[in-house]
Amino acid sequence: MTVNGYIYVRPEVVNMLRTFTGQVELVRPAVTRFATSFLTIQRIHKQKNNLRKMFTSPEWSSSKWAKESGGKQVQSIILMISFWRSIIDILKIFGPLVRVLRLVDGEKRLAMGYIYEAMDRAKEVIIKSFNEKEDKYMNVLKIVDKRWESQLHRPLHAAGHYLNPEYFYYNLTIAEDGEIMEDLYKTMQRLIPSHEEQDKIIDQLTLYRNAEGLFGIEFAIRHRKIKSPGKLHNI
Incomplete structure (x- = not known):
């Protein structure tokens, strides 16, 4: 009841x-x-x-x-004291996840470039809220990861994460993350079947990664955290 x-x-x-x-x-x-x-x-x-x-x-x-x-x-x-303790634990878990879902459902930002990072941050918040005690959060994160993999996570999310300059240029581990890179190439192969176009994109990705060419001009650098990725790339 x-x-x-x-x-x-x-x-x-x-x-x-x-x-x-x-x-x-x-x-x-x-x-x-x-x-x-x-x-x-x-x-x-x-x-x-x-x-x-x-x-x-x-x-x-x-x-x-x-x-x-x-x-x-x-x-x-x-x-019952234990009831209110359980309520607090539930809020610690669901609060960060609700913020991720609001991002997915929102219209102010293009969620594709943000959801990957948002989910990682949500899990970090959950871990910290339990003072990093694994016995408190490990089973919860297993459930979250299972739902993430089966319902939300797609290669396109990882590609969007990689191509989001707001995160890419301030987190050097993104370009070294095997899962992200694999999903990036999967997305590219699926959306762009032409080998010639794929090769051109690889060249552009090199420029993007090294912040060279248009990616290195003052305007692009200044707008890394101002414009959402989709809007910035369409300018």
Whole structure:
């Protein structure tokens, strides 16, 4: 039984909740189910004190719900220290991932050149939030990596990462990353079947890597962190 599931099918309990939260709802709808779950958990965390006050109040104690097994169970959950610790752990994990999904769904930036880096940073944030204790985050990252590989990661993302000057020129390891380079060449072979055109691109990649030619002029250098890759290459 979930806290929300119990409360929101009982109008009287909902009214009591709103009294203690100042009319703030626990459920916060979003575009995706994943985001809705995260925002709802975040809202529950913010209302922790009010929820604990409600389930220890005379209003609750004197209600018929406090005497039912379901009500007792929900009250026990709300007053359980381990429940709130779990909430914090969930927020540590899902917060960075929600930011990645917002990037994918957003329109302000072309996500292709940013999602690879965003996912790496999200995992770094998760690791640091658990004080780099592997037993706390390792199983979670395995699940994240599995979903990343099966649903989000494509060679085109790695190619976009490589061709994003905002990251490429400030992270020397990108050009040495075997996975990124393999995906870059896979993308090139798939999108450009002509060997002649591929050879021209290889020459351009050399210029890009060494910041030579047009890639080394003052204008291009100045706009590395200003323009998104797609817009910069189209100028």
